[in-house]
Amino acid sequence: METMQASNSVSVVVCAAENLQPGQRKIAVVDGVEIAILNVDGELYAFRNRCPHQGVEMIYGTVSGTMLPSDPGEYIYGCDNQIVSCPLHGWEFDMKTGKSLFSSKVSVGNYEIQEIDGSIVLKVKREPKSVSLKNFRCSH
Amino acid sequence: METVLKENEVNQKVEKGLIDCDVHPYLADFNELIPYLEEGIQKHMNIGRFEKSMLSNMNAGAFTFPKARYANPNHVLRLDAITPEGGVPGSDPVFTAQDLLDKHQHTYGILNIGHGTMAGYHNVEIAAGYTSGSNDWLYDRWVLSDPRFKMTMSVTPVAPDLAIEEIKRIGHKPGIVGINLQCINIPLGKRHFWPLYEIAQEYNLPIVLHPDCEGTAEYAPPNAVGPASTYAEWHTSLSLIAQRQIASLVCEGVFEKFPNLKFNFIEYGFSWLPSLMWRLDKNWKALRSEMPWVKKLPSEYIRSNVRLGTQPIEESFHPKDIVQLIQMVKAEDMLLFASDYPHWDGDERDSAFLHFPDDLKQKIFYDNAKNSYRL
Ligand code: FES
Numbered sequence: 001m002e003t004m005q006a007s008n009s010v011s012v013v014v015c016a017a018e019n020l021q022p023g024q025r026k027i028a029v030v031d032g033v034e035i036a037i038l039n040v041d042g043e044l045y046a047f048r049n050r051c052p053h054q055g056v057e058m059i060y061g062t063v064s065g066t067m068l069p070s071d072p073g074e075y076i077y078g079c080d081n082q083i084v085s086c087p088l089h090g091w092e093f094d095m096k097t098g099k100s101l102f103s104s105k106v107s108v109g110n111y112e113i114q115e116i117d118g119s120i121v122l123k124v125k126r127e128p129k130s131v132s133l134k135n136f137r138c139s140h
Numbered sequence: 141m142e143t144v145l146k147e148n149e150v151n152q153k154v155e156k157g158l159i160d161c162d163v164h165p166y167l168a169d170f171n172e173l174i175p176y177l178e179e180g181i182q183k184h185m186n187i188g189r190f191e192k193s194m195l196s197n198m199n200a201g202a203f204t205f206p207k208a209r210y211a212n213p214n215h216v217l218r219l220d221a222i223t224p225e226g227g228v229p230g231s232d233p234v235f236t237a238q239d240l241l242d243k244h245q246h247t248y249g250i251l252n253i254g255h256g257t258m259a260g261y262h263n264v265e266i267a268a269g270y271t272s273g274s275n276d277w278l279y280d281r282w283v284l285s286d287p288r289f290k291m292t293m294s295v296t297p298v299a300p301d302l303a304i305e306e307i308k309r310i311g312h313k314p315g316i317v318g319i320n321l322q323c324i325n326i327p328l329g330k331r332h333f334w335p336l337y338e339i340a341q342e343y344n345l346p347i348v349l350h351p352d353c354e355g356t357a358e359y360a361p362p363n364a365v366g367p368a369s370t371y372a373e374w375h376t377s378l379s380l381i382a383q384r385q386i387a388s389l390v391c392e393g394v395f396e397k398f399p400n401l402k403f404n405f406i407e408y409g410f411s412w413l414p415s416l417m418w419r420l421d422k423n424w425k426a427l428r429s430e431m432p433w434v435k436k437l438p439s440e441y442i443r444s445n446v447r448l449g450t451q452p453i454e455e456s457f458h459p460k461d462i463v464q465l466i467q468m469v470k471a472e473d474m475l476l477f478a479s480d481y482p483h484w485d486g487d488e489r490d491s492a493f494l495h496f497p498d499d500l501k502q503k504i505f506y507d508n509a510k511n512s513y514r515l
Contacts (some may be wrong), residue, residue, distance in 0.1 A: 053425075067432035074332070075432065100308030102425045102437075129215040 009112070009123040010132055019046075027059050027134040031125055033110060037120065038095070040061065040081050045095040046111040046122055051086040054101075058108060059136050060087035066101065084108075093107060113115045156502065157247040158489070161349065161449050162256040162406050162478035163240065163289075165282050166217075168231035172281070175275035206257045208356045211373040212484060229482035230254060233285040238479045242504035244489060247506065248515065249481075251282055251291040252320055252406065253511060256352030259296045259322040260359050268302035271295055275310055283315035286455050287393060290515065292320035292348045298359055300336040306373050311343045311465075317513040318348040325358035328385045328403070329392030337398045344514050346402035346447070349385060350381065369391035372407045375485070382408035383416045386446055390420055393433035395441040401514045406449035406478055411462065414469045443470060447512045449478035450504060452485045453492050460495045476512065 009024030014020075014028045014037055022129035026037045027049055035057040049058050065080035083091045083101070092101040112123035145355035167173060174266060182188040185203040192201035221239060230236060241249050253274055261267035261279075263481050271294040283289050286463040293316050295303035303321075310316060324492065326332050328349070340347055355358040355367070355374060363381065368374040382405040389395065389403060420438035428434060434441075448471075456462045480486035493501055 069428040069435050070432045072433040074396045092429065094359075100425075102428055111399055 009125060010127050011116075012122045012124055012128060014113075014120045014122050015133065017118050017120055020120050025059055025138070026120075026135075027136055028122060029130075029132045030122070030136050031128045031130055034136075035122065036061075036112060037122065038084075042115045043081070043084075044115065044120065046113040047084070047093070047095060047098050048109040050108075051084065051088065051091065052106055052108055053089060053091055056086060056088045057136070058084060058086060058093075061085050062087070063095070066092055151322070157506035157510075158245055159477065159506055159513075159515070160244075160246050160249045160479045160481070161238070161404065161476040161513070162451060162480045163236070163249040163251050164230050164481065164483060165193070165236070165251050166228050166230040166254045167232070167361070168227050172271055173277050176276045176280075178269055178273070179267035181266060181273070188201045205255060206261060206356055208257070209373040210355070210368065210420045212371050214484065216484055218482045218484055218486065226434075227471055229490065233282045233289065234344065236481070237286045237288065238294060240479065241286070244479070246288055248290050248509075249290050250317060250509075250513065251278060251289055252348065252350050253278055253292075253294055255262065256294060256320060256350065258323055259294050259320070259357050260298060260324050260353035260356075261296075264296055264299040266382075267296040267298060272306055275306070277435070279310070279313065279315060287297050289313055290317040290513070292316070293320075293345075295336070297324045297326070297333070297353075300333060302338050303336050307339050307343060307345070309496050311339070311345060316345070317515055318346045320348050320350060322353040323349060323351070323381055325354060325361050326359075327388035327392075329388030329390070329394050331392075334394075334397065337394065337401055341398045341401040344400075346512055346514070347405050348404045348406055348440070349382070349408075350406045351381070351408070354378060356383055356507040376472075379408045379412050381411055386416060386442060387420060387448075391431050391440045395430065395445045396435065399445070402445055402447055404449070404476060404512055405448040406476070407451055407480060409452055409454050410448040410450060410475060411454035411456075411465060411470065413442075413448065413471055413474075413493050414465060417469050421435060439469070441442055443474060447474055447476050447508060448493075449476050451478040451487045453487050463500070466500070472500055472503055473508055473511075476509045477505045 014026060020039045022024055022039050022041050024039050028035045028037055034047050036049040038045045040063055051058055061084045063081055063084050065077055066083045068078040070076045071107045082095055083092050084095050093108045098107040100106040114121055142345055163442050174239045183190045186201055188193045194201055217229040223232045258270045277294045278291050283291050293310060295306050363377040417439035424434060424438050
């Protein structure tokens with residue numbers, strides 16, 4: 001994996017874009033920190049692989065939409081494919097911001113990620129000493 | 141050892157005012173009620189001039205109250221409250237005023253009718269007619285007898301349309317400070333009750349729930365898991381009802397829909413509150429999409445809209461621990477003093493709150509009730 005230093009963040013190439021097709025997921029381990037990386041219908045998302053609640057692996061979480069805040073008795077579905085929920089208790093997080101839906105103070109911690117010249121590129125704060133990919137049971 | 145009494149020493153109470161959220165008035169005689177009941181209701185109930193008491197033991201003819209299934213083996217009414225004439229405790233407004241209001245310097249005593257089981261009676265027309273009559277009786281005989289007496293008005297929970305009619309009929313009266321609803325087999329959060337809540341909020345009257353119908357009225361389920369065997373088991377389990385009802389109110393979004401409506405749960409105690417709050421908060425974080433109308437922590441709604449009578453106060457192993465428990469869940473503004481006079485399980489304010497700090501006592505004895513009843 002390569003890294004590139006920009007102004008206040010470092011770019012880390014996680015894998016070739018062809019290895020992260022829509023519907024696929026990866027875990028990158030950057031200096032021991034696991035980062036879940038998802039391609040959802042062509043949109044890329046990256047966030048900490050540990051749920052802030054009791055620490056289980058977010059890579060196994062379901063991606064879906066959710067019920068938007070509504071009046072009593074009303075179900076309004078929205079944010080399709082923008083929400084990941086924890087595989088244990090089901091806390092929901094907005095994958096764009098990392099924030100939980102029940103409190104903006106609780107976040108899974110998200111990262112900037114994009115496809116650049118055929119590579120999946122993750123932005124991290126400092127130059128990492130080690131970067132690798134971690135295997136997981138893929139059931140999604 | 142010698143005890144020296146200081147002359148002119150008066151027991152200085154720091155708190156200002158006392159609102160007692162649970163005082164029970166009783167009929168000295170069922171016939172007191174007859175003038176307040178419409179003829180058709182009397183006829184249907186076989187009371188008043190239509191009384192047929194023959195074969196009453198055979199369950200024929202005579203009307204009988206839906207009775208509590210659990211009989212207290214000792215006494216359900218405190219024996220020190222028997223009236224000077226030997227009458228039923230709580231049946232004489234003048235004596236109750238002396239024995240309770242004067243003695244403990246009450247500002248107000250809020251009357252919750254002592255025969256609330258009729259509100260959940262199987263025949264809704266009779267339930268509505270009876271509650272109307274008993275409301276008028278209570279107002280005339282008690283509220284008008286002493287300005288310190290206030291009352292909750294009974295309505296039947298079985299038919300909200302009839303309950304609304306009753307609120308429109310008398311809900312504006314100044315002595316009425318809340319609506320006494322009863323527990324039936326429809327959880328309080330359900331739409332069934334929403335029209336009733338709308339008018340309650342409009343009249344600025346809190347909904348009051350007090351044990352009467354639980355396990356007694358035909359529509360009321362026995363405590364959660366099935367019938368108890370003893371009075372003690374039944375009485376202890378009453379607190380489950382409040383927990384279940386509050387969960388329903390929160391999850392159905394009642395506090396979102398009626399943000400200014402208070403629900404005062406009287407006589408269910410309160411030490412279970414941390415458990416309820418923590419469990420609901422935890423589940424909401426995980427399951428909020430099931431109830432997207434619940435927009436903040438359940439505990440926040442509970443704190444703003446639910447009030448709990450302190451009686452029967454739970455007696456922790458170390459008396460001071462109960463205070464910590466209140467602080468733990470920030471329930472200082474939620475608790476309401478209730479003596480439950482003249483019931484056997486009442487609390488005496490001077491001894492039951494011995495370990496409570498003064499500012500908390502002020503809230504429990506006065507401020508919280510003032511802010512949650514229409515007073
Ligand atoms: S561990 Fe993720 S919600 Fe509990």
